[in-house]
Amino acid sequence: MSDTWKKPIRKSGAVPMYIQVAEILDTAVKSRGDATYALPSEGELSREFGVSRVTVRQALKQLETRGVIYSEHGRGYFKTASRMRGVSGFHSFTSEVRRLGGTPSSAIIDYRDGEKLPARFQGHLEASSDNSADFIFLRRVRSIDGNPVAIEDAYLPARLYPSATRAIFEGSSLYDEMTSTWGIVPTWTDALFEPVAANAEEAALLQIAEGSPVITVWRVTVTDTDQAVEYVRSVYKGDGFMLNVNRYRL
Amino acid sequence: MSDTWKKPIRKSGAVPMYIQVAEILDTAVKSRGDATYALPSEGELSREFGVSRVTVRQALKQLETRGVIYSEHGRGYFKTASRMRGVSGFHSFTSEVRRLGGTPSSAIIDYRDGEKLPARFQGHLEASSDNSADFIFLRRVRSIDGNPVAIEDAYLPARLYPSATRAIFEGSSLYDEMTSTWGIVPTWTDALFEPVAANAEEAALLQIAEGSPVITVWRVTVTDTDQAVEYVRSVYKGDGFMLNVNRYRL
DNA sequence: GAGTGGTCTAGACCACTCG
DNA sequence: GAGTGGTCTAGACCACTCC
Numbered sequence: 335m336s337d338t339w340k341k342p343i344r345k346s347g348a349v350p351m352y353i354q355v356a357e358i359l360d361t362a363v364k365s366r367g368d369a370t371y372a373l374p375s376e377g378e379l380s381r382e383f384g385v386s387r388v389t390v391r392q393a394l395k396q397l398e399t400r401g402v403i404y405s406e407h408g409r410g411y412f413k414t415a416s417r418m419r420g421v422s423g424f425h426s427f428t429s430e431v432r433r434l435g436g437t438p439s440s441a442i443i444d445y446r447d448g449e450k451l452p453a454r455f456q457g458h459l460e461a462s463s464d465n466s467a468d469f470i471f472l473r474r475v476r477s478i479d480g481n482p483v484a485i486e487d488a489y490l491p492a493r494l495y496p497s498a499t500r501a502i503f504e505g506s507s508l509y510d511e512m513t514s515t516w517g518i519v520p521t522w523t524d525a526l527f528e529p530v531a532a533n534a535e536e537a538a539l540l541q542i543a544e545g546s547p548v549i550t551v552w553r554v555t556v557t558d559t560d561q562a563v564e565y566v567r568s569v570y571k572g573d574g575f576m577l578n579v580n581r582y583r584l
Numbered sequence: 585m586s587d588t589w590k591k592p593i594r595k596s597g598a599v600p601m602y603i604q605v606a607e608i609l610d611t612a613v614k615s616r617g618d619a620t621y622a623l624p625s626e627g628e629l630s631r632e633f634g635v636s637r638v639t640v641r642q643a644l645k646q647l648e649t650r651g652v653i654y655s656e657h658g659r660g661y662f663k664t665a666s667r668m669r670g671v672s673g674f675h676s677f678t679s680e681v682r683r684l685g686g687t688p689s690s691a692i693i694d695y696r697d698g699e700k701l702p703a704r705f706q707g708h709l710e711a712s713s714d715n716s717a718d719f720i721f722l723r724r725v726r727s728i729d730g731n732p733v734a735i736e737d738a739y740l741p742a743r744l745y746p747s748a749t750r751a752i753f754e755g756s757s758l759y760d761e762m763t764s765t766w767g768i769v770p771t772w773t774d775a776l777f778e779p780v781a782a783n784a785e786e787a788a789l790l791q792i793a794e795g796s797p798v799i800t801v802w803r804v805t806v807t808d809t810d811q812a813v814e815y816v817r818s819v820y821k822g823d824g825f826m827l828n829v830n831r832y833r834l
Numbered sequence: 835g836a837g838t839g840g841t842c843t844a845g846a847c848c849a850c851t852c853g
Numbered sequence: 854g855a856g857t858g859g860t861c862t863a864g865a866c867c868a869c870t871c872c
Contacts, residue, residue, distance in 0.1 A: 350841060370810070375857060386843050391858085399649045400833070401772055404809050408850030408857050414810045417774045419708055424832060458669055458826070509834075522651055524667045525829045529779055529797040529822035547779040547797035555834070559654050560620070560664045572779040576708070579775045579829055582674060583650070584759075584805070600860060625838060636862050641839085658838050658869030 343383050351385050355393035360402060363413050373403065373411040401581040420578035421483075423551060423568065424523055426507050427476050436478040443539075444473035445500040451489050455565050458526050458552040468492040469565075472503060475539055482540050483575045489565040494518060508564075518563050525553035532569070540571045547572055593633050601635050605643035610652060613663050623653065623661040651831040670828035671733075673801060673818065674773055676757050677726050686728040693789075694723035695750040701739050705815050708776050708802040718742040719815075722753060725789055732790050733825045739815040744768060758814075768813050775803035782819070790821045797822055 343354050359373070373379075376394070380387045394411060397403045405411050421430045431438035449471040469489040476484045488508065490498070495516055502511060512518040528550045537544040548571050555564040570577050593604050609623070624632070629640045644661060647653045655661045671680045681688035699721040719739040726734045738758065740748070745766055752761060762768040778800045787794040798821050805814040820827050 345842095352841080377857080388844090389842060392841085394858095405858065406809055406851085407859065408852080410851095410857065412810070417709060417804060420776045423777075424834060459667060520834050523832045523834055525832065526670045527673075527777060527799055527820075527827040527829065529799040529820065531797050547781050549777060549779040549799055554667060559656055560662070570777075570779065577777040579777065579832065582773045582775065582829065582832055584674060584770050584773055595861095602860080627838080638863090639861060642860085644839095655839065656870085657840065658871080660838065660870095 343385060351383075352389045352392040352396070355379070355383055355385065355390060356396045359393060360397060363397075363402060366413070370413045370415050372409075373413070375410055401583075417580075420576035421478075422580060423484075423570065423577045424525075424553075424579065426509065427484075428507055431478050437480075439477045439480070441475050441477075442472060442500065442504060443475055444471065445503070446471040447492070449489065451565060452567075455489070455552065455554075455567070459524065459554045459565070470495060470498055472508075478575070483571055485536060485539050485569040487567045491563065494561075494563055512563065519557055520555045520563060521558040522560075523553050523555045525551055527551055532571070536569050540569070542571055542573070549577060551577075593635060601633075602639045602642035602646070605629070605633055605635065605640060606646045609643060610647060613647075613652060616663070620663045620665050622659075623663070625660055651833075667830075670826035671728075672830060673734075673820065673827045674775075674803075674829065676759065677734075678757055681728050687730075689727045689730070691725050691727075692722060692750060692754060693725055694721065695753070696721040697742070699739065701815060702817075705739070705802065705804075705817070709774065709804045709815070720745060720748055722758075728825070733821055735786060735789050735819045737817045741813065744811075744813055762813065769807055770805045770813060771808040772810075773803050773805045775801055777801055782821070786819050790819070792821055792823070799827060801827075 342358075343351050345351065359379075363373070373394075374382070376387050376390050379390045379394075383390065394403065394405070398405065401414060403411050403413055421427065421434065427440065428438045447468070447470060449469045451467070451469055468491075470492050472486075472488040472490065474486045474488070475482050476486065492498075495512075502515065509520055512520060530548060530550050531545045532540065532542060532548045534544050536548065537546065540548070542548075548569050551566070551568045551570065553566050553568075554562050555566070556562050592608075593601050595601065609629075613623070623629075623644075626637050626640050626644070629644075630637045633640065644653065644655070648655065651664060653661050653663055671677065671684065677690065678688045697718070697720060699719045701717070701719055718741075720742055722736075722738040722740065724736045724738070725732050726736065742748075745762075752765065759770055762770060780798060780800050781795045782790065782792060782798045784794050786798065787796065790798070792798075798819050801816070801818045801820065803816050803818075804812050805816070806812050
């Protein structure tokens with residue numbers, strides 16, 4: 335492992351050195367399957383990359399808080415074992431489904447401007463937004479191998495997404511678009527899970543019987559500076575499909 | 585805020601200084617309601633506590649990764665707004681219910697030694713434990729104001745909990761007991777959510793009609809060194825009760 | 835320009851693991 | 854005892870915010 339990179343760390347560049355180190359280690363670690371194994375020591379990494387030990391530690395701690403690696407005093411750093419199953423309700427639907435060997439698809443079936451945030455979000459999520467603000471509404475149906483598994487209604491604060499159009503959201507992942515087009519980085523999410531029986535509309539969209547058990551999820555997503563950038567209400571069907579929440583920090 | 589503590593930081597004690605600082609700030613911040621506000625600057629804290637700026641930052645970063653505060657470059661540190669609603673499926677049931685003004689109760693209705701981990705955990709969670717290991721089995725019914733809302737089946741690896749008895753688990757929270765009695769600190773959890781119709785047994789325990797929509801949660805909890813310490817299968821009823829997942833890091 | 839957080843360094847000492 | 858991570862320091866320079 336220790337010779338796959340060639341000290342490509344750029345000093346005094348736009349990207350901090352510890353971020354560069356963290357990303358190199360992250361991809362190196364992830365490209366090695368699911369088993370756990372030891373990383374090079376702090377001293378080794380410090381020499382390899384030509385940065386101070388403090389900087390190496392800053393990179394390692396970042397990976398540690400993400401749950402990618404962990405450390406044991408006096409022994410070293412180790413990759414955490416992967417325990418993933420099911421499809422994440424919070425991360426990229428597309429990549430998660432692919433990882434599990436399925437073919438994901440996502441269709442926007444409704445798009446509206448100038449919507450208000452439904453009152454139920456307020457009650458459920460303590461939304462601190464003022465009621466008069468405008469939102470973009472986006473309804474998507476997500477499918478695996480052609481079978482619909484979820485309905486997602488997203489409400490995006492309009493002022494954060496200037497010149498948004500339906501077309502922009504058609505192509506790529508919503509989170510990718512947030513980041514690349516508007517510089518918005520989703521960092522935390524708070525969610526509520528509710529077991530309910532599917533109503534007629536949901537049943538039709540998910541191709542299940544009315545009254546089938548489904549999960550409704552209400553959530554709000556915020557940036558690292560605690561700004562709400564997305565309110566989502568999702569309906570997930572069961573029947574083999576499972577929603578996952580991975581690496582939740584207790 | 586800046587004069588409520590009196591530099592009680594103990595150097596060279598058993599507890600690292602940055603942990604002491606973090607805990608003081610954590611309780612100070614939490615004792616001030618839900619609104620956001622600014623914390624003292626790094627320099628101020630450094631002088632107040634008589635520790636270096638690096639140490640102060642170490643404390644602040646810890647609170648940041650927990651989602652308690654956030655920083656804005658050139659402006660300062662701020663408390664994050666609270667967005668909590670519903671009852672957490674992952675944290676202390678007791679304290680969460682109390683916070684919402686309810687009266688929680690929890691009854692152990694089954695306790696067994698020498699159990700094996702059911703095969704379904706293996707399929708769902710990629711449990712890496714060997715099949716021959718012994719587990720302690722604990723079934724609890726949790727109620728709010730006397731109304732049952734959840735069934736929790738926990739499987740604890742027996743070798744991690746020497747001399748465990750049913751009585752030990754009767755009194756306090758499972759996580760509290762893990763930490764105080766066995767020194768086990770639950771840090772991460774991976775979970776799968778599945779919408780299902782309640783079967784006869786579940787319906788009886790939750791006092792709902794058979795076939796009512798419920799959520800089944802399969803999860804594994806690990807320590808900071810990635811050791812599995814608990815496998816849990818829970819069944820949550822709906823009908824006003826909502827399961828929450830708070831401050832999930834994307 | 836003053837104040838704030840963000841990054842980085844060299845160096846020290848300690849606690850823990852393992853042979 | 855050698856090697857590892859854990860904690861802590863003083864000091865430097867930069868980028869950003871706000872007046």
